[in-house]
Amino acid sequence: MKTAIYAKLSFMMFLEFFIWGGWFVTMGIYLPNTLGTDGSETALAYSTQSWGAIIAPFIIGLIADRFFNAERILGILHLVGAFLMYQLANADNFAQFYPYVLGYMIGYMPTLALVNSVSFNQLDDPSKQFGFIRVWGTVGWIVAGIVISRVFLWDSEEGIANGMLKNTFLMTAVASAVLGVFSFLLPKTPPKKGERASISEILGLDALKLLKDRNFLIFFLASVLICIPLAFYYQHAGQFLGEIGVDKPAEKMTIGQMSEVIFMLLLPFFFKRFGFKKTILVGMLAWTIRYLLFAYGDSGELLFMLIIGIALHGICYDFFFVSGQIYTDSKAGEQYKSSAQGLITLATYGVGMLIGFWIAGQITDKFALGEGAHAWDQIWIYPAIFAGVIFILFALLFKNEKVEYKQ
Structure with missing residues (x-):
């Protein structure tokens, strides 16, 4: 290039x-x-x-x-x-x-x-x-x-x-x-020639038949449900840090992106050493740990707990969502590769996050204390429990299978 x-x-x-x-x-x-x-x-x-x-x-x-x-x-x-x-x-x-x-x-x-x-x-x-x-x-x-x-x-x-x-x-x-x-001024990228994708292909509906596979169905449902804890983080983590008096919350939140880069590099090692199921379970468990750290940390002596919780973003995101993309790719094969990724994206960032944002908003309102304050120690327990339940169900219901790391 x-x-x-x-x-x-x-x-x-x-x-x-x-x-x-x-x-x-x-x-x-x-x-x-x-x-x-x-x-x-x-x-x-x-x-x-x-x-x-x-x-x-x-x-x-x-x-x-x-x-x-x-x-x-x-x-x-x-x-x-x-x-x-x-x-x-x-x-x-x-x-x-x-x-x-x-x-x-x-x-x-x-x-x-x-x-x-x-x-x-x-x-x-x-x-x-x-x-x-x-x-x-x-x-x-x-x-x-x-x-x-x-x-x-x-x-x-x-x-x-x-x-x-x-x-x-x-x-x-x-x-x-x-x-x-x-x-x-960017290099020209003309429209694709040849056969046009149908609406069902665009939305990934052609890949719905993959849900007949029990393991993929369990993974699919877990992907949608884990978006509920994810929505709490996107929607309220910055508000939480600012509200409790953490200095420079926007800068603190970038620790999550730095962590994402580091764990993206480590993902191939974990994937090959421990396999798909254990890797994704570590990602789920990290969500629970993160929110417990948020619940019991503070902006004073326990600020390090909040920093660790933010730094876990690399494990939370990479080990679950990136591993999930690799798993989806392996299950779909060449015929449904694009449709399957489209289906997962629609189900997670579309439907899953939509539900998650609504639930996060309702729970946050439930623990509003007035004058812009919230009982955050109680709010964060909810996504922690939710992620923990998903972790247990996935561990029990998903049968381990070999998935090769490809990216």
């Missing part, structure tokens, strides 16, 4: 995830403190990710793959996203905020597939080369958190009190505009 193309793809990936990390993590702090939302309203805002994930396959499969160059659609979506982000920064209440965030996520979620499509179209050996491109996305997310916490101090106690977190949306709007314009 030419250096110029590598640089363009890396910058594209950096901005793609800088944008997401620049507002999504701290929205849970911004909404209750600036717009006065409750848990249910915060859940509505975060659930727009799920609606975006559900609608994204139609935008990609019915429009991008058929009629237009991927880089042009990427540019248009990010330019529209820049406008919507600007509107989010100027929303005075949640009624104004919600339509813009919903529209934004419907436009943003398809770009996750588009940046991959643009990258893969330029790679001679994606299995070896893509990782060097994708890692810049993680770097972008980390840099966004550091900029918010270190450079501008928007998530400091004073910054939160003065509503400075609205600037995260303005920062994201600028980054979206830059990526929108830059996208038109």
Whole structure:
């Protein structure tokens, strides 16, 4: 790959995830403190990710793959996203905020597939080369958190009190505009030629027959259910850290992304040494441990418990979701490979997270103490128990089988 193309793809990936990390993590702090939302309203805002994930396959499969160059659609979506982000920064209440965030996520979620499509179209050996491109996305997310916490101090106690977190949306709007314009300079990625995918293929419905396999059915259900604990983390971890007085919460949350990189490198060793079932069980158990650490840690002497809980993100995510993608690939075979991955994505980031965000919002409201405070020690017990139950059921019901590590 030419250096110029590598640089363009890396910058594209950096901005793609800088944008997401620049507002999504701290929205849970911004909404209750600036717009006065409750848990249910915060859940509505975060659930727009799920609606975006559900609608994204139609935008990609019915429009991008058929009629237009991927880089042009990427540019248009990010330019529209820049406008919507600007509107989010100027929303005075949640009624104004919600339509813009919903529209934004419907436009943003398809770009996750588009940046991959643009990258893969330029790679001679994606299995070896893509990782060097994708890692810049993680770097972008980390840099966004550091900029918010270190450079501008928007998530400091004073910054939160003065509503400075609205600037995260303005920062994201600028980054979206830059990526929108830059996208038109990316290598051309024309629409695919040949047979067009059907709606059932786009949604992964062709892979439903894989559910006849008992092991895959158990894994599928576990994947949907584990999204409930995952939703608690995405939706409320930042709010929790800010509320209990942890310094620079956005920066602290980037520890999770750093951990993700480390455990992604360790995953092949665990997978080959212990097999799929034990690896995924470790991922499930990590969810339970994380939330127990959140429940009993604090912003003082026990801050290290919260840091460990955040650092477990690499195990929680990589050992479950990445292992699950590998398992799905092995079960589907060549015939249903794309459909099976589409089905898992729709079931987890779509349906599973949608349910999870709603449950997390309801439970958070149940333990609201008034004046923006919550009984977090009680809230975190719920996802801990939920993840623990899934762990036990999976351990008992899933029969061990050999799965080769392929990526």
